[in-house]
Amino acid sequence: MSDVALIHVVDDDESQRVALLRLLGAAGFETRGYGCTGEFLLQPLPDRPACLLLDMHLPGPSGLELQAALQLRGCTLPVVFLTGYGDVASSVQAMKAGAVDFLSKPIERDALLDAIGRALARDRALRAAGREAADLRSRFAALTPREREVFDGVVAGKLNKQIAEAMGIAERTVKLQRAQMMRKLGAGSAAELGALAERLKGLCARYSPEA
Structure with missing residues (x-):
């Protein structure tokens, strides 16, 4: 398993998506970009530290719907929402559902990297807890x-x-x-x-x- 964190970016705005991928690549992350929720869901998630940058407003299923779908699958991938609209109700819903942060476009670099840092810290903690649980289960079994x-x-x-x-x-x-x-x-x-x-x-x- 690679030690380099993987950042998934789901945004239908190609120029915005490419800009984010470049910024994150320059910051030392490995990245993958997707234009819609369906494209993201079709790809297997590798077993490595990761988080998801997710646009709120997408063609087809929205970012909130993707967040809900991941939870139904038992996927604990931390989510940082991105939006071009000041939608307070959506941000509240996203945070209640466990989102790490809700950032408004244009995204400030420092705010983005801070949110990603917190998301990856959560992901690593969840992975560590999962490994510990598996080890304890094995011992009791x-x-x-x-x-x-x-x-x-x-x-x-x-x-x-x-x-x-x-x-x-x-x-x-x-x-x-x-x-x-x-x-x-x-x-x-x-x-x-x-x-x-x-x-x-x-x-x-x-x-x-x-x-």
Whole structure:
């Protein structure tokens, strides 16, 4: 995966689009330009840091409609809106839907680069959270059903003896399962197990392997 950020520019005004692509290229970004929402949606999105500069008013589906379509697809690509009109209602709608910024044309270079910087920071944070969630899912998925029961007991604050009684197994078996479970999860204490569980709950809504 390339470390150079990719900036997608969707604008039906060819001269404006070309000017933006040149400005961003000179700033060190890789760029791709599109004249409409359909053209953008037909292209696969590479797995790399990126954001979308999106004109509000486009032929066919509007910028707001493209933003909504991306959200329906589960795409978290950060969006910076561009518009030649002072449309307050649209800007409010865009920001409520998660847009990073809403810039009026003609676009000021510093304002544009600042917005892109914030968009890319958001994208990198989302990607990092996604990788962490995938890693935690993988670790929890490696647990056997019995190790999972022991994990639940430890996180609930139960002693080995209490876990053994609840599971109907010997305490020494619980100790063995607990050691294996902690090794798989990379945890050194009950407190670390609790922290892992809370992190996965926050990232994946729940810490089951199917989350």
